[in-house]
Amino acid sequence: MxxxxxxxxxxxPTRRRVFELVLRRxxxxxxxxxxxxxxxxxxxxxxxVLLDAxxxxxxxxxxxxxxxxxxxxxxxxxxxxxxxxxxxxxxRGRIRLAALVTKRIRPLQVEGNTVHLVGLxxxxxxxxxxxxxHLVNTLTxxxxxxxxxTPEFKAFLVDIQKA
Amino acid sequence: xxxxxxDIVQSSATTxxxxxxxxxxxxxxxxxxxxxxxxxxxxxxxLEWNDLRGPVGGFEGxxxxxxxxxxxxxxxxxxxxxxxxxxxxxxxxxxxxxxCADPGCLRACPAPGAVVRHSNxxxxxxxxxxxxxxxxxxxxxxxxxxxRREDSRVYKCTLCSDRVAVGLAPACVKSCPTQxxxxxxxGEMHAVAAERVAELRGRGYRNAAPYDPPGVSxxxxxxxxxxxxxPEAYGLPRDPAVSPVVEVWRSPVxxxxxxxxxxxxxxxxxxxxxxxxxxxxxxxxxxxEP
Numbered sequence: 001m002x003x004x005x006x007x008x009x010x011x012x013p014t015r016r017r018v019f020e021l022v023l024r025r026x027x028x029x030x031x032x033x034x035x036x037x038x039x040x041x042x043x044x045x046x047x048x049v050l051l052d053a054x055x056x057x058x059x060x061x062x063x064x065x066x067x068x069x070x071x072x073x074x075x076x077x078x079x080x081x082x083x084x085x086x087x088x089x090x091x092r093g094r095i096r097l098a099a100l101v102t103k104r105i106r107p108l109q110v111e112g113n114t115v116h117l118v119g120l121x122x123x124x125x126x127x128x129x130x131x132x133x134h135l136v137n138t139l140t141x142x143x144x145x146x147x148x149x150t151p152e153f154k155a156f157l158v159d160i161q162k163a
Numbered sequence: 164x165x166x167x168x169x170d171i172v173q174s175s176a177t178t179x180x181x182x183x184x185x186x187x188x189x190x191x192x193x194x195x196x197x198x199x200x201x202x203x204x205x206x207x208x209x210l211e212w213n214d215l216r217g218p219v220g221g222f223e224g225x226x227x228x229x230x231x232x233x234x235x236x237x238x239x240x241x242x243x244x245x246x247x248x249x250x251x252x253x254x255x256x257x258x259x260x261x262x263c264a265d266p267g268c269l270r271a272c273p274a275p276g277a278v279v280r281h282s283n284x285x286x287x288x289x290x291x292x293x294x295x296x297x298x299x300x301x302x303x304x305x306x307x308x309x310x311r312r313e314d315s316r317v318y319k320c321t322l323c324s325d326r327v328a329v330g331l332a333p334a335c336v337k338s339c340p341t342q343x344x345x346x347x348x349x350g351e352m353h354a355v356a357a358e359r360v361a362e363l364r365g366r367g368y369r370n371a372a373p374y375d376p377p378g379v380s381x382x383x384x385x386x387x388x389x390x391x392x393x394p395e396a397y398g399l400p401r402d403p404a405v406s407p408v409v410e411v412w413r414s415p416v417x418x419x420x421x422x423x424x425x426x427x428x429x430x431x432x433x434x435x436x437x438x439x440x441x442x443x444x445x446x447x448x449x450x451x452e453p
Contacts, residue, residue: 082223098224104253131221
């Protein structure tokens with residue numbers, strides 16, 4: 001239901017542009033209006049629709065309201081802090097490991113949906129020179145390039161929860 | 164400590180005037196944060212040269228590893244994610260001893276000769292004379308020295324005084340792949356810092372500035388900060404100076420008063436004993452009387 005509302009909200013091209021401007025930089029109405037060939041009340045109207053669809057949030061700052069795309073990253077939504085143990089699950093298995101939460105990786109907005117990014121480095125093994133750990137390879141799909149006979153499993157879907 | 168005793172200009176808890184028989188060139192290490200890529204080669208080089216190997220810690224959710232300076236880690240890259248002017252900045256700073264010209268550690272130290280300042284500016288610890296009290300840690304405006312539990316001595320970056328004594332650059336400087344770390348005479352390093360600041364300002368870092376705090380009379384390790392108007396964002400104290408507590412309580416006058424007080428209390432005790440004899444419990448007197 002939320003997805004259709006979001007897609008509907010972005011059906012208007014001007015509204016899409018308003019959303020893109022807000023995505024790039026949290027802004028009050030005035031700044032958005034000055035960047036577009038439409039009037040201030042029109043921009044306000046578009047922002048109202050985006051707000052109702054849950055694509056933007058508004059925050060009071062002094063006399064004006066600043067609009068921004070939902071800034072909350074996955075960590076905040078799931079209550080995960082840096083250093084917490086988490087369980088990462090894919091179709092092929094689950095592993096337990098410690099999380100590093102960073103603002104340097106931001107959620108993507110794809111067709112009105114927020115897509116979060118979870119990075120999994122491969123710096124350890126089950127033997128472990130310092131400490132053993134669950135293998136990240138448990139999660140990866142068995143996809144290969146038959147022409148060069150090399151693995152090709154870099155991106156896949158996961159769920160992440162606090163352990 | 165590899166340098167000759169003649170090079171010592173200032174020594175902790177000592178009031179001798181240095182013989183000044185040998186004046187060496189004042190050196191400095193310049194850390195240009197704009198060139199640093201956070202590779203930690205300096206951390207590794209420092210461990211290698213000084214033969215340090217701390218215990219393996221745990222992952223605490225940060226790139227800053229180990230989480231703090233300690234007696235086995237004298238050089239630490241600190242990572243900070245800060246919002247500056249609406250944009251996210253990943254600030255990486257090499258933390259370690261600043262080798263102040265007016266060192267708080269030296270002023271606070273009660274052990275004669277445990278902390279020395281050489282004529283080239285390096286502030287060195289002599290572990291053989293250290294008594295492990297930890298006053299240097301409180302006296303340092305940058306919170307650098309660390310106590311080793313096993314031998315009760317304090318340790319910190321030595322600016323590779325042993326390498327510098329034979330004309331080499333410190334190990335960290337040698338290992339830096341981007342030339343973010345530079346080493347040379349203090350005057351040269353100030354000139355290079357000024358050039359770098361000018362270039363950064365020209366490239367859009369309007370607030371680029373050197374960090375060479377006057378509160379400690381300048382340092383022999385100083386930074387070029389791209390966001391020089393907010394050293395706190397990098398984890399550096401804004402206006403560091405030797406604490407007034409150290410200034411007053413560790414001054415020669417205060418130390419003199421302290422020693423005098425010790426002897427005065429001893430003398431008072433002896434005089435009291437001569438007049439009033441040993442302490443007697445109230446019941447005892449009645450028993451001894453026939």
